Amino acid sequence: MKKIIVVGGGPAGMQAALSLVAEGLKPVIVERSGALGGKLRDWHNLFPSMTPAHEVLEGMTKQMENAGVEVMLHTEVEGLTDGGVLLMEGKKLEGEAVIVASGFDIFDARLKEEYGYHIYDNVFTTVDVERMLNKGEVALHDGSAPHGIAFVHCVGSRDEKVNQKHCSKVCCITGVKQAMEMRQLFPDAEIYNFYMDIRMFGPGYEELYQSAQQDFGVNFIRGRVSEASPTIDGRLQIKAEDTLVGRPLKMTVDMLVLIVGMKASSSNEKYALPLSSSGFLTPRDLFSGAVSSDLPNVFYAGTATAPKTIGESICEGSMAAEKVSEYLKSRK
Numbered sequence: 001m002k003k004i005i006v007v008g009g010g011p012a013g014m015q016a017a018l019s020l021v022a023e024g025l026k027p028v029i030v031e032r033s034g035a036l037g038g039k040l041r042d043w044h045n046l047f048p049s050m051t052p053a054h055e056v057l058e059g060m061t062k063q064m065e066n067a068g069v070e071v072m073l074h075t076e077v078e079g080l081t082d083g084g085v086l087l088m089e090g091k092k093l094e095g096e097a098v099i100v101a102s103g104f105d106i107f108d109a110r111l112k113e114e115y116g117y118h119i120y121d122n123v124f125t126t127v128d129v130e131r132m133l134n135k136g137e138v139a140l141h142d143g144s145a146p147h148g149i150a151f152v153h154c155v156g157s158r159d160e161k162v163n164q165k166h167c168s169k170v171c172c173i174t175g176v177k178q179a180m181e182m183r184q185l186f187p188d189a190e191i192y193n194f195y196m197d198i199r200m201f202g203p204g205y206e207e208l209y210q211s212a213q214q215d216f217g218v219n220f221i222r223g224r225v226s227e228a229s230p231t232i233d234g235r236l237q238i239k240a241e242d243t244l245v246g247r248p249l250k251m252t253v254d255m256l257v258l259i260v261g262m263k264a265s266s267s268n269e270k271y272a273l274p275l276s277s278s279g280f281l282t283p284r285d286l287f288s289g290a291v292s293s294d295l296p297n298v299f300y301a302g303t304a305t306a307p308k309t310i311g312e313s314i315c316e317g318s319m320a321a322e323k324v325s326e327y328l329k330s331r332k
């Protein structure tokens, strides 16, 4: 039996492989890093249920071991071929079908120079905060506790200046979740979230947003932060406009958290398939063809095509496996 190649071993790719096994097929996951899990490996507690990310990852990894899924680590896919994929050093891997589940990249916050990421101390991204939460080390550069924390929404999303026009969808809820986690860690801190719009599309998200304000005392300010700069006493001054009252605003905080967006993966360009204006792979259509490409033997799963939650990415892994099975049957 020829293999089904799954490109990427994040949540979407792992679920695609598990569902292929359930369909009686033989998947091989090709993963460029040294471990399975994708971004899940870096996250702490997952919205909306606050389930520890390591529990979800361990559960999926165990199922993969029990199912005997073949995994090629440290192996990057460089492109598609007629009957499979091209690997590094010109090697080819043959397969009857390919599921592209190579995920997304994190927006590089250094491109928004005005916020001072990697220039000033105590400017972090939401990714840094997840990692600090995992280590149990959320603190300022000198190890002290912050008294004032500001989150900036839409960093590297909905922003034509950095060629990222799309909404990254999961970052409003990530900002709300992290603001609540900060409140638990620093009960006396002032916490502000600066937003353009609050987009709470998922189950339980609106409730979390309400609770962040009413029970956790997080202040939501409608306005975009224009710049951050250091003060003489080592704090950060931010300038913004409160667009609800139409007034400019200056504020001094200890910690600035940039809520970075989901950017299309640089891997997408390797497949020579249609891309959206933001660089995500374009599915055949957005209804029954949401996990199908323009090629009959190539399928998509997860955030390779658009920003999605983990639950949505996992769901697409199963859908793509089902479409592979239908495709193979249709050839008989």
Ligand SMILES: Cc1cc2nc3c(=O)[nH]c(=O)nc-3n(C[C@H](O)[C@H](O)[C@H](O)COP(=O)(O)OP(=O)(O)OC[C@H]3O[C@@H](n4cnc5c(N)ncnc54)[C@H](O)[C@@H]3O)c2cc1C
Pocket (backbone or CB within 6 Å): 007, 008, 009, 010, 011, 012, 013, 030, 031, 032, 033, 036, 037, 038, 039, 040, 043, 045, 046, 047, 048, 075, 076, 077, 078, 101, 102, 103, 104, 105, 106, 126, 127, 130, 170, 174, 260, 261, 262, 265, 267, 301, 302, 303, 304, 308, 309, 310, 311, 313
């Ligand atoms: C800060 C932040 C916090 C988040 N928190 C949550 C949360 O709490 N709850 C939630 O539901 N969602 C959350 N998300 C969204 C979540 O991370 C995604 O939904 C999920 O990671 C998508 O899974 P994926 O498999 O599509 O992609 P990824 O997780 O990106 O996995 C893709 C995999 O493909 C591999 N790969 C890439 N290119 C190649 C190649 N050419 N060859 C081989 N391998 C390749 C990568 O190494 C990676 O392992 C968060 C997102 C961000 C930015």
Ligand code: SF4
Pocket (backbone or CB within 6 Å): 153, 154, 155, 157, 158, 166, 167, 168, 169, 170, 171, 172, 173, 197, 198, 199, 259, 261
């Ligand atoms: S989800 Fe929220 S923070 Fe993220 S891009 Fe959309 S509006 Fe901005």
